Amino acid sequence: MNALRALVGLVAVVVALGLQTSLFPHLAWNGVVPNLVLLVVVAAALTRGPQFAVLLGFTxxxxxxxVPPADHLAGRWALALVVVAWIAGRMRSETRPSVPMVVATVAASSFVGTSVFALTGLLLRDPAIGVTEMLGVIAVALVWDLVLTPVVLPLMMRLFDGIPERGAERVRI
Amino acid sequence: MAARFVGEKRWRGFEQRQQPPRSTLIALVLASATLMVLDQQTGDSSPLEPVRSVVGEAFAPVEAVTSTAVRPFTAVPTWFRSKSDLRREISDLEAENASLRATVATSAFDANTLAEFESLTAAASDLGRALVPARVIGHGAAQSFSRTVTIDAGSSAGLAPDMTVVNSDGLVGRVLRVTPNTATVLLILDPESVVGGRIGESMEVGFLKGHGILGREGRLDLELLDQKLVPAKGDTVVTWGSDGAGPYVPGIPVGQVSDVFASVREQSHRAVIVPFVNFSALDVVGVVVAADTTSDRALVRADGKIG
Known part of the structure; x- marks a missing residue:
């Protein structure tokens, strides 16, 4: 675990969370905003694999x-993002991921992430919400995440890929 | 082929094929579950509350900076308006300006600050209550299935949990928890929010519940205690609370009855309320506090004066 990489991951998450709570609500559709933090975790998983991604996802x-104004039980997004990081990390291939692969991974991650969060809410009776409404939110969130994918994923993947492994020389073309 | 090879080589994903970290995964899943159970079982005395407070305080600058940078752009949609709309608004504003100028002349307070909080001072004198002015700096995502916002005033401004939050249009919500410089506000739209409501026309009481999170605009459901009573369309609903006893102070305007549905099965009527507050454009809000509160900022006094 490279300290620099962990720091970059943490900074990316904080920036994403700031944008998510303060910028995107102004563009939100019925309060559903793109889950930028999830996109950062997926980018980390696709470039760095599950080991790094689950730790970043948990954090x-x-x-x-x-972070306010969160008012749900702590640990619910942590669980959702750990699962997302694991799944996205397993999708990592031996070669540079193709565009359809990245889009499919984001779609699957967004669906799984919001669903896991919603399911823990149902289990723990945290907010009492109807299932149809949950599916609506999950669908809108999925569309938002896909819309933001072309902007966020290439940037974040380049960022995570650009930090060399400890002791490994960066291969130049 | 060669280019493809180089491309693959640059991709340093799999330099050493790592064993999938099953133990890490299990550890983190268990950690998440522990957090959830800990937070659920301990309720208000949760050991996570101090952590929330610290994290919130640390994160407040990020939210404050972002929302300050964003604020000029949130006005952009209002540029696309018709000329007659704007004319009407100008004449309205001129009239409002004239009355405000009179207010400014009689008050020693700095005119700029007054302009910023002009609607709030009016709200304070309408409601006859002292308000702590604050700005919304963060919104909760609907993906979290709750409607909450962060404001930039906290316990050092005299805020405490369960205080009523209003803006110039009406009831916004109540304070859930505070850190020294921020507070989390539960909006009345949240599905978990229940507000005691009273119909202004008939003085009948009932409960206002958040309608849920989706739907084109925020709506509230009103269930009257007297089930035989049918609220009329256009009736206004105000809060029904008591000073000191409950989270909501009485007499704050909440909204207007827009539709009434008869529920055959439950032999009662459900009224849909359109709130007066536009929740998608929340900015300056006021937190109702006792008149003698010590605060790190100027209070808007019940008579509309600031100090």
Whole structure:
């Protein structure tokens, strides 16, 4: 675990969370905003694999659970993002991921992430919400995340990929 | 082929094929579950509350900076308006200006600050209550299935949980928790929010519940205690509370009855309320506090004066 990479991941998560709570609500559709933090975690998983991504996902999730105005039980986003990081990390291939692969991973991650969060809410009776309404939110969130994918994913993947492994020379063309 | 090879080589994803970190995954999933159970079982005395407070305080500058940078742009949609609209607004504003100028002349307070909080001072004198002015700096995502916002005033401004939050149009919500410089506000639209409401026309009481999170605009459901009573369309609803006893102070305007549905099964009527507050454009809000509160900022006094 490279300290620099962890720091870059943390900064990316904080910036994403700031934009998500203060900028995107002004563009939101019925309060559903793009889940930028999830996109950062997916980018980390696709470039760095599950080991790094689950740790980043857990940290990012705990932040999402605790930073105001969050009012749900702590640990719910943490669990959702750990699962997302794991799944997206397993999608990582031996070669540079193709565009359809990245889009499919984001779609799957967004669906799984919001769903896991919603399901923990149902189990723990945290907010009592109807299932149809949950599906609506999950669908809108999925569309938002896909819309933001072309902007966020290439940027974040280049960022995570640009930090060399410890002791490994960067291969130049 | 060669280019493809180089491209693959630059992709340093799999330099050493790592064993999937199953143990890390299990550890983190268990950690998440522990957090959830800990937070649920301990309720208000949760050991996570101080952590929330610290994290919130640390994160407040990020939210404040972002929302300050964003604020000029949130006005952009209002540029696209018709000329007659604007004319009407100008004449309205001129009239309002004239009355405000009179207010400014009689008050020693700095005119700029007054302009910023002009609607709030009017609200304070309408409601006859002292308000702590604050700005919304963060909004909760609907993905979290709750409607909450962060404001930039906290316990050092005299805020405490369960205080009523209003703006110039009406009831916004109540304070859930405070850090020294921020507070989390539960909007009345939240599905978990229940507000005691009273119909202004008939003085009948009932409960206002958040309608849920989706839907084109925020709506509230009103269930009257007297189930035989049918609210009329256009009736106004105000809060029904008591000073000191409940989270909401009485007499704050909430909204207007827009539709009434008869529920055959439950032999009662459900009224849909359109709130007076536009929740998608929340900015300056006021928190109702006792008149003698010590605060780090100027209070808007019940008579509309600031100090």
């Amino acid at each position: 990012a999730g705990v932040l999402m659970d605790l």
